[in-house]
Amino acid sequence: MWCRLRLSQTTVITHYQSLKINFRSATMRASTLCLVFGLVLLMTWTSEATLAAGVPEKCCFKPIDFEIPPKKIVSAEKTNSICPKSAILVTTQKGLEFCVEPDEPWIKKVMENLDKNTK
Template structure:
């Protein structure tokens, strides 16, 4: 189940926000990429994209999320 917002249609509002977070750790080897939600969202969030194209909102303060984003950042830089 994904937890993304619907796109905002009003000018000046963020396009994607997380309203609920997926709480179970996702397998690091199945995550393809991630992106941050807008700083204008009520909750700070990260949207992870899985290899199969599914997307999940996750809490950037969770250690397992930090591990995934660090791993992806290292792969991109090196």
């Protein structure tokens, strides 16, 4: 075959060996990539499992700047201490949730009334 292409036998062997080396390095790159991807996937999966126990369901980041009528409030509860900002999560009759600063005077009254009603 190499005679028809006017190639010497050493040229053909050199090309064959370089193809073998290229194939090996490509296979090695692919297996290394798969290994790295698998490790990243494993780390992501295990980190989510450990974080799930320490992350609260709801935190507040932007409190509202208006007052909600007390008769429309169904519940009001403090956010978890793990949350970055201390706030009160207010749920209305329609199921809407709002974040309120805990030092607002109107929410303090609402919290007192809700405590009295539950006792």
